[in-house]
Amino acid sequence: MVLQAIRYYPARESSAASLEILDQLALPHRSVYLSVDSCEDAWNAIRQMKVRGAPAIAIVAALSLAVELSRARTIETKAEAGQSAREFIWNNLEYLKSSRPTAVNLADAVGKLKAIAEKAEKMDGADGHAVADSYITAAEKMLIDDVKDNEAIGKHGAKWIRENTKAGSWRGAGEGDLKVMTHCNTGSLATAGYGTALGVIRSLHAENMLTHTFCSETRPYNQGSRLTAYELVHDKIPATLITDSMAASLLAREGDSLAAIIVGADRVAANGDTANKIGTYSLAVLARHHGVKFLVAAPRTTIDLWTATGTDIVIEERAKEEITRMKGAKVDAKGQVLMDEVAEVISVAAADIDVWNPAFDITPAALIDGIVTEKGVVERGVDGSFNFASIFESTA
Ligand code: MRU
Numbered sequence: 001m002v003l004q005a006i007r008y009y010p011a012r013e014s015s016a017a018s019l020e021i022l023d024q025l026a027l028p029h030r031s032v033y034l035s036v037d038s039c040e041d042a043w044n045a046i047r048q049m050k051v052r053g054a055p056a057i058a059i060v061a062a063l064s065l066a067v068e069l070s071r072a073r074t075i076e077t078k079a080e081a082g083q084s085a086r087e088f089i090w091n092n093l094e095y096l097k098s099s100r101p102t103a104v105n106l107a108d109a110v111g112k113l114k115a116i117a118e119k120a121e122k123m124d125g126a127d128g129h130a131v132a133d134s135y136i137t138a139a140e141k142m143l144i145d146d147v148k149d150n151e152a153i154g155k156h157g158a159k160w161i162r163e164n165t166k167a168g169s170w171r172g173a174g175e176g177d178l179k180v181m182t183h184c185n186t187g188s189l190a191t192a193g194y195g196t197a198l199g200v201i202r203s204l205h206a207e208n209m210l211t212h213t214f215c216s217e218t219r220p221y222n223q224g225s226r227l228t229a230y231e232l233v234h235d236k237i238p239a240t241l242i243t244d245s246m247a248a249s250l251l252a253r254e255g256d257s258l259a260a261i262i263v264g265a266d267r268v269a270a271n272g273d274t275a276n277k278i279g280t281y282s283l284a285v286l287a288r289h290h291g292v293k294f295l296v297a298a299p300r301t302t303i304d305l306w307t308a309t310g311t312d313i314v315i316e317e318r319a320k321e322e323i324t325r326m327k328g329a330k331v332d333a334k335g336q337v338l339m340d341e342v343a344e345v346i347s348v349a350a351a352d353i354d355v356w357n358p359a360f361d362i363t364p365a366a367l368i369d370g371i372v373t374e375k376g377v378v379e380r381g382v383d384g385s386f387n388f389a390s391i392f393e394s395t396a
Helices: 039-047 054-075 082-097 104-122 128-164 197-206 223-234 244-254 280-290 389-395
Strands: 006-009 018-022 033-035 178-182 210-216 239-242 258-263 267-269 274-277 293-297 325-328 344-347 360-363 370-373 376-379
Touching: 006 054, 006 128, 018 054, 039 054, 039 082, 054 082, 054 104, 054 128, 082 104, 082 128, 104 128, 128 197, 128 258, 128 293, 128 370, 128 376, 178 197, 178 244, 197 210, 197 223, 197 258, 197 293, 210 223, 210 244, 223 239, 239 244, 244 258, 244 280, 258 280, 274 280, 280 293, 280 360, 376 389
Parallel strands: 178 210, 178 258, 210 239, 258 293, 293 370
Antiparallel strands: 006 018, 018 033, 267 274, 274 360, 325 344, 370 376
């Protein structure tokens, strides 16, 4: 079974396009697909984290509007003016952009899709259908491109680790004694497929280079224990789960054989400062202390050249209940998980305690050794920051 967070069915002659997402609140215990019929459905699913991960959020938002346009197209008999279709698209894109603030992929997709709708409106004789069709084609392409980009990220990252880390270079390919660690979930569930940081791990595993992966629980929302662990078990990649607070002990014990810590990103500023899941910064500090390489893996759509440094990135703060409560499946008297039982929510904190729950932190560029993109790995310069000119030159 292929792990798929997003299922999209393009329009056919007899039916409009449709979209489904794997409900990530139900994982790892139940696989439930929810249909997303409108931009409002997508906005709510993103805000509630039924779908999460920077690329997946952007793609679900873009495709939800494609579904709405596709439905409107089959219902209406008379084409609307190009201008009103463009306005409809722009308004909905702005609404979708307001769902979560930190990941730039959504804002990037909104900017690109708005430009496509505007260009279509300005074409000679363009009516509402032509504008909608241009939008739908572009949104569908984002889904396809994301998987290709992730596979390229996987290959570039695996090659860099082979060639630039102590654990990678002192053994030939195929003999691997190479361990890595990752944080949060950056795999098939966070993207259209394959994943970014988890894509690099998949690639190392496919090349028979990887002996072990450590994944952190990723409190408070547990993307590591619920989602990454689920993907690693699914792909039969040898792996061990640790709590976030065990990372220092792990690096003290495994520092020599741990080739790299590889994480994803929600927004990379122009100097390389990186916003990613809370806890990433502490892992980067630990990696530097223990001489372990620290890599960020992300598509170019995550690099925000308009944001100068990490201090300019807005960090989303989420509800206190994500810290004070936990949700999980029930277990029977023998310790077996009761998969079909409704998940239980339990309180794990003193009532009335004040809570601070930032969903992301900023890792300074100076602590990052390389940023792995679909165009190759950009290494930190001697001045401690990154220059992304080489990976954007080819895309004028
Ligand atoms: O709050 P989330 O689960 O959306 O946070 C996800 C992350 O921080 C990921 O590391 C990032 O989005 C990259 S996903 C390829």
